[in-house]
Amino acid sequence: xxxxxxxxxxxxxxxxxxxxxxxxxxxxxxxxxxxxxxxxxxxxxxxxxxxxxxxxxxxxxxxxxxxxxxxxxxxxxxxxxxxxxxxxxxxxxxxxxxxxxxxxxxxxxxxxxxxxxxxxxxxxxxxxxxxxxxxxxxxxxxxxxxxxxxxxxxxxxxxxxxxxxxxxxxxxxxxxxxxxxxxxxxxxxxxxxxxxxxxxxxxx
Amino acid sequence: xxxxxxxxxxxxxxxxxxxxxxxxxxxxxxxxxxxxxxxxxxxxxxxxxxxxxxxxxxxxxxxxxxxxxxxxxxxxxxxxxxxxxxxxxxxxxxxxxxxxxxxxxxxxxxxxxxxxxxxxxxxxxxxxxxxxxxxxxxxxxxxxxxxxxxxxxxxxxxxxx
Numbered sequence: 001x002x003x004x005x006x007x008x009x010x011x012x013x014x015x016x017x018x019x020x021x022x023x024x025x026x027x028x029x030x031x032x033x034x035x036x037x038x039x040x041x042x043x044x045x046x047x048x049x050x051x052x053x054x055x056x057x058x059x060x061x062x063x064x065x066x067x068x069x070x071x072x073x074x075x076x077x078x079x080x081x082x083x084x085x086x087x088x089x090x091x092x093x094x095x096x097x098x099x100x101x102x103x104x105x106x107x108x109x110x111x112x113x114x115x116x117x118x119x120x121x122x123x124x125x126x127x128x129x130x131x132x133x134x135x136x137x138x139x140x141x142x143x144x145x146x147x148x149x150x151x152x153x154x155x156x157x158x159x160x161x162x163x164x165x166x167x168x169x170x171x172x173x174x175x176x177x178x179x180x181x182x183x184x185x186x187x188x189x190x191x192x193x194x195x196x197x198x199x200x201x202x203x204x
Numbered sequence: 205x206x207x208x209x210x211x212x213x214x215x216x217x218x219x220x221x222x223x224x225x226x227x228x229x230x231x232x233x234x235x236x237x238x239x240x241x242x243x244x245x246x247x248x249x250x251x252x253x254x255x256x257x258x259x260x261x262x263x264x265x266x267x268x269x270x271x272x273x274x275x276x277x278x279x280x281x282x283x284x285x286x287x288x289x290x291x292x293x294x295x296x297x298x299x300x301x302x303x304x305x306x307x308x309x310x311x312x313x314x315x316x317x318x319x320x321x322x323x324x325x326x327x328x329x330x331x332x333x334x335x336x337x338x339x340x341x342x343x344x345x346x347x348x349x350x351x352x353x354x355x356x357x358x359x360x361x362x363x364x365x
Contacts, residue, residue, distance in 0.1 A: 072243070075250035075315070076281045077288045079242040080308045080349040087350050121245035150287060161248075161316065168288040185283050186309060189350065 033195050039178025045142035047107070047135035050120035055105075055133040060177040063101040064200065067171040069149050071110030071164050072122045077185070081170065082106065086126045087189035088196070098197055099129065107143065108134040109151040110164050147171050147179060172196065174203060230338040231259035232298065237344035239328045240308070244321050251276070251313035251330055251344055254305045257298040264335035265296040272328050274317035281309055295335070308349055322346050 047055040066085060070078035085104045092099035106123055108114035111134045114122075119132030134140070144151060149167040156162045168185035170192070181199060183192055237253035251270075257263045268276040278293040296311065298304050306312050313330065322328065324346050332340045 072246055073248050074290070075240070075242070075246075075248040076279070076290065076308060076312050077283075079240050079246070079250070083241070083348050083350040118245055122243040125243035125245075154290075163290040165287055165289040167286055168283050169286055184286055185288070 050132040091193035237342040249315040
């Protein structure tokens with residue numbers, strides 16, 4: 001099943017390709033996030049978090065959020081990215097107030113296997129600030145499309161195991177619930193933390 | 205050059221004979237095996253290691269087993285156009301004299317259905333199964349994936365020697 005969101009993804013990537021995106025970060029020439037010229041306001045979507053509470057656009061307002069698409073049966077990229085985000089949080093926590101209220105949201109694109117209970121155990125491993133959310137495909141799509149993210153369930157292999165291909169980008173959403181910046185893989189905690197501190201300082 | 209090649213071939217032949225005769229290990233060196241830390245609820249884990257083929261002939265990794273998991277498969281992650289895709293790999297050939305790294309974001313051993321909780325500091329025994337029937341057992345400590353993170357864009361698979 002292909003769950004694609006080509007049209008809006010095209011908008012973001014066109015901006016990247018045509019150079020309308022300003023690079024941020026203190027180390028010119030090194031890996032840098034793609035910062036949108038103006039934050040792209042996110043519209044409504046309706047997911048649930050690891051405690052079964054609703055998670056929609058309003059839960060993104062008033063705080064910075066890092067969003068990452070994945071699934072708990074993902075052995076390689078997901079634990080790697082989650083561990084990197086945990087390092088980002090640890091680095092932010094060394095700066096006064098920088099980590100206050102910042103949330104790290106693991107968006108499971110595998111709702112069949114990732115129940116809220118499963119997500120609760122998963123995100124608890126990464127500590128303070130980490131949330132796990134999921135929902136039906138229509139609502140996951142409502143969010144993914146706006147981020148310019150894709151996911152696709154691969155055919156089932158032996159033993160009922162299957163993989164879910166997914167965008168490996170980390171998305172940064174600002175306190176106005178606007179998509180603010182994209183960090184493409186491979187991710188490095190130090191680079192993400194430094195770039196975030198700069199964006200946080202610049203933001204109104 | 206010709207003499208070196210000839211010596212390599214002879215050396216490989218000798219090694220091959222020795223392995224056949226004694227049922228010994230295949231002529232590979234396995235370095236730095238480790239298993240990525242993940243939440244205890246995770247039903248899958250990734251194992252990583254570097255394999256160097258010391259011989260003059262291709263060595264093929266066919267699979268692996270671990271007493272701590274129901275089954276182990278060889279998988280490969282590829283990130284293309286920003287999308288991470290994972291596929292199963294039936295056989296992993298190691299070309300003569302070369303190193304292949306199983307590392308985050310690339311080839312890995314996919315360890316499925318843990319039989320016991322794993323925590324950082326724990327050790328996972330893994331038996332690598334080679335074409336030709338040989339086995340190599342390694343002890344892979346559990347550690348955070350960020351403890352060994354390569355710099356972005358760094359790729360040290362398929363080294364030429």
